[in-house]
Structure formats: C-alpha cells, structure tokens
Amino acid sequence: xxxxxxxxxxxxxxxxxxxxxxxxxxxxxxxxxxxxxxxxxxxxxxxxxxxxxxxxxxxxxxxxxxxxxxxxxxxxxxxxxxxxxxxxxxxxxxxxxxxxxxxxxxxxxxxxxxxxxxxxxxxxxxxxxxxxxxxxxxxxxxxxxxxxxxxxxxxxxxxxxxxxxxxxxxxxxxxxxxxxxxxxxxxxxxxxxxxxxxxxxxxxxxxxx
Amino acid sequence: xxxxxxxxxxxxxxxxxxxxxxxxxxxxxxxxxxxxxxxxxxxxxxxxxxxxxxxxxxxxxxxxxxxxxxxxxxxxxxxxxxxxxxxxxxxxxxxxxxxxxxxxxxxxxxxxxxxxxxxxxxxxxxxxxxxxxxxxxxxxxxxxxxxxxxxxxxxxxxxxxxxxxxxxxxxxxxxxxxxxxxxxxxxxxxxxxxxxxxxxxxxxxxxxxxxxxxxxxx
Numbered sequence: 001x002x003x004x005x006x007x008x009x010x011x012x013x014x015x016x017x018x019x020x021x022x023x024x025x026x027x028x029x030x031x032x033x034x035x036x037x038x039x040x041x042x043x044x045x046x047x048x049x050x051x052x053x054x055x056x057x058x059x060x061x062x063x064x065x066x067x068x069x070x071x072x073x074x075x076x077x078x079x080x081x082x083x084x085x086x087x088x089x090x091x092x093x094x095x096x097x098x099x100x101x102x103x104x105x106x107x108x109x110x111x112x113x114x115x116x117x118x119x120x121x122x123x124x125x126x127x128x129x130x131x132x133x134x135x136x137x138x139x140x141x142x143x144x145x146x147x148x149x150x151x152x153x154x155x156x157x158x159x160x161x162x163x164x165x166x167x168x169x170x171x172x173x174x175x176x177x178x179x180x181x182x183x184x185x186x187x188x189x190x191x192x193x194x195x196x197x198x199x200x201x202x203x204x205x206x207x208x209x
Numbered sequence: 210x211x212x213x214x215x216x217x218x219x220x221x222x223x224x225x226x227x228x229x230x231x232x233x234x235x236x237x238x239x240x241x242x243x244x245x246x247x248x249x250x251x252x253x254x255x256x257x258x259x260x261x262x263x264x265x266x267x268x269x270x271x272x273x274x275x276x277x278x279x280x281x282x283x284x285x286x287x288x289x290x291x292x293x294x295x296x297x298x299x300x301x302x303x304x305x306x307x308x309x310x311x312x313x314x315x316x317x318x319x320x321x322x323x324x325x326x327x328x329x330x331x332x333x334x335x336x337x338x339x340x341x342x343x344x345x346x347x348x349x350x351x352x353x354x355x356x357x358x359x360x361x362x363x364x365x366x367x368x369x370x371x372x373x374x375x376x377x378x379x380x381x382x383x384x385x386x387x388x389x390x391x392x393x394x395x396x397x398x399x400x401x402x403x404x405x406x407x408x409x410x411x412x413x414x415x416x417x418x419x420x421x422x423x424x425x426x427x
Contacts, residue, residue, distance in 0.1 A: 007228035014228035018415045037351040100378045138252040156372030159303030159319045183318045198231040
C-alpha cells in the first residue's frame with residue numbers, strides 16, 4: 001500500500017468551516033480566505049495548542065468554585081440551606097431518585113472532569129510525541145467534542161427552578177454564584193475542544209513516515 | 210485519478226478530492242446514495258452522508274420550527290401548586306429571573322443555548338434552503354451557512370428537555386407539577402429541530418451554494 005497522502009503534503013489547505021480544498025499560497029495566518037465560504041484559512045488552527053491549554057487551565061481552576069460554591073438555595077417553609085452540585089445529588093439519593101441522581105452526577109461532575117483529563121492527555125501526547133494509537137486518540141477527541149454540551153443540564157435545571165419556585169416565605173429557590181463558575185467551566189471546555197486541531201495528532205506520523 | 214498519482218503534476222485541485230477534517234488525509238470522493246455514510250479510512254471520521262431531498266425537507270422543517278417557536282417559548286411549560294398557590298414558568302422566564310437575580314453571565318448562557326441559537330439556526334436554514342429550493346443565488350448564502358455551522362453545537366434544546374425532566378423530579382417531593390401546553394410545543398420544536406439538523410446534508414449544500422454563485426449571470 002502506498003503511504004497515505006495528506007492535504008498538507010500536497011500544499012493544500014482544507015477549510016475548517018466548509019471543507020473546501022485550496023492551494024496554500026504561503027501567506028501568514030488570517031490572510032488567506034476560503035474561496036467558497038470566505039472564512040479564514042489556516043493549514044492548522046492557529047496557536048491551537050496554546051489556546052487549548054489556556055482554556056483548559058482556566059476551566060480546571062473554575063472547576064473548584066463550581067463545586068464548592070452553592071449553585072442554588074432552596075427555602076421551604078422558612079428552612080433551607082445552600083446546595084452545591086454534590087449536596088444536590090446527595091439530596092436526590094436520600095429522596096430515592098437514583099436515576100436522576102445518576103444523570104446529574106454524570107452530566108455535572110463526571111463529564112466535565114473526564115473531558116478535562118481527556119484534553120490534558122491529548123495535549124500532552126502531542127507535545128511529548130507519545131506513541132499512542134492515533135485512531136484511538138481521534139476517537140477520544142470526537143467523544144470529548146460530542147458529550148460536552150450535556151453538562152449544561154444543571155444550568156437549565158436551575159433556570160427552570162428559580163423561575164418556577166417563587167412563593168415568598170412559603171417556598172423559594174434562589175440561584176447561587178456556583179452556577180456562574182459551573183457555566184464557565186462548561187463553555188470553556190467546549191471551546192477548548194473546538195480550538196484543539198485533531199490533525200495535530202496525525203502530523204507526527206505523516207512527517208516521520 | 211487518485212491523490213497518490215498526482216504528487217508531481219498538481220496545477221488544479223480535482224473537483225472530487227476531499228480531505229478528512231480530523232486527520233487531513235486526501236480522499237477521492239465516491240458516488241454515494243442516500244443512506245450511505247462515507248467514513249475516513251484512516252481515522253473513521255464521518256466525511257459525508259448524502260440525504261434524500263435534503264433541501265425540501267430541511268426547508269419544510271425549518272418553517273415548521275419557526276411556527277412552533279413562539280408558542281414553545283411564550284406558553285407555560287409547567288404549573289406548580291403549593292398549598293393552594295400556583296406558579297408557572299416559560300422557557301424565556303428562566304433566563305429572565307436569573308438575570309434579575311444578578312447572574313448575568315449564567316442568564317445569557319441559558320438564553321443563548323435555549324432560545325437565541327435555536328432560533329438563529331432555524332432562520333439560517335430557512336434562508337439557505339429556501340434560496341437553494343428557489344434556485345436563487347445570493348452572495349449572503351456562504352455567510353449564512355457558515356454561521357449555521359458555527360452555531361450548530363451551541364443550540365441545546367435536547368439538553369434543556371432533559372433539564373425539564375430533572376426539574377420535575379426535583380419538585381416532586383415539594384409540590385404538585387402539571388405540564389403546560391408550552392411543554393408540548395417545546396417537545397414538538399425539539400423533534401423538528403433535531404430532525405432538521407440530521408437531514409441537513411452540509412456537504413451537498415456547500416457544493417450547491419458554490420455552483421449557484423458560479424452560474425450567476427454577472
């Protein structure tokens with residue numbers, strides 16, 4: 001079998017937005033536009049690794065307040081205390097709603113954490129040229145890209161609850177600062193996944209081979 | 210003519226060449242019929258997936274979605290009863306209350322993911338597939354479809370739906386919850402929007418947009 005040939009090896013750029021192939025005219029970034037959709041064209045997403053690092057580190061820092069600060073306070077007949085993401089899950093377990101508790105645990109705690117670990121592995125593997133299976137790494141990247149949005153679940157739950165439960169001293173749900181931190185974590189990890197250019201995973205093999 | 214035969218003599222890019230989004234492999238496009246799905250031979254990334262009557266179907270679904278949009282967002286999603294008192298909520302009221310409570314960033318995020326982005330996606334698809342259906346070409350088409358592509362992953366109706374279910378379960382112990390007419394409209398909107406996205410053949414849309422602009426009388 002002949003060695004696989006990439007667009008870059010023939011001096012072609014694939015538009016990251018619409019998929020059109022064009023000749024690389026050798027300009028700096030932001031000077032070449034896609035002939036079809038007019039988006040900026042880059043051989044590889046510019047500063048992909050540094051941008052992904054920046055967003056990943058910010059997300060990791062914000063993950064702490066997201067889990068420590070209360071996301072909402074439920075007051076019922078005058079009694080109630082602030083809930084963090086984890087205490088909300090424990091409360092659901094005590095009420096016996098195991099499936100819902102599991103859904104929130106996966107969406108709010110596990111997915112953001114695994115996403116950050118996966119991005120860390122991808123970044124390190126490109127930097128340190130780890131010889132991991134490229135196909136598996138691409139699959140990992142695609143999984144990260146796909147599941148990220150589901151972490152927004154808790155934000156929507158909060159939005160619904162604060163609007164719905166508003167009976168003054170009888171029963172009231174108020175949002176907390178943890179929600180802001182958590183929302184930022186979700187957005188930052190989604191952006192980090194978008195800025196990471198999966199083609200970097202394959203570039204090593206293509207230049208060595 | 211396959212990419213491997215052309216290393217020396219490349220003066221123009223053959224129409225049937227494509228490159229994989231995730232691994233940059235050059236591939237020759239093959240004839241595919243609706244129902245087929247072309248995967249990258251190296252990294253297994255989906256390359257293109259032809260859809261039957263993609264333009265007509267997405268146009269119809271986008272218009273249906275736009276009709277459902279106002280009722281889904283303005284009619285009550287749920288009624289809540291606590292000792293004789295009643296309260297309701299709508300989709301937009303959630304972000305409004307968060308905004309009033311001072312969580313501006315969170316409110317904006319919820320507003321974008323559940324209202325603004327889904328609406329923009331419907332409008333953009335209605336415009337693009339409408340133009341393609343009527344065989345009208347416009348220099349705005351590439352921009353409109355580009356923004357659809359950028360917005361795609363930020364519309365989160367299906368996540369919102371799961372959020373509604375979780376909220377109902379959380380409130381179960383506290384009060385009685387009754388679904389409102391808005392919820393049914395929202396579920397319909399969700400189904401329409403999801404079907405629209407999956408029936409949209411991005412690859413053929415781009416090629417038709419390009420062809421339309423090329424054929425335009427100057």
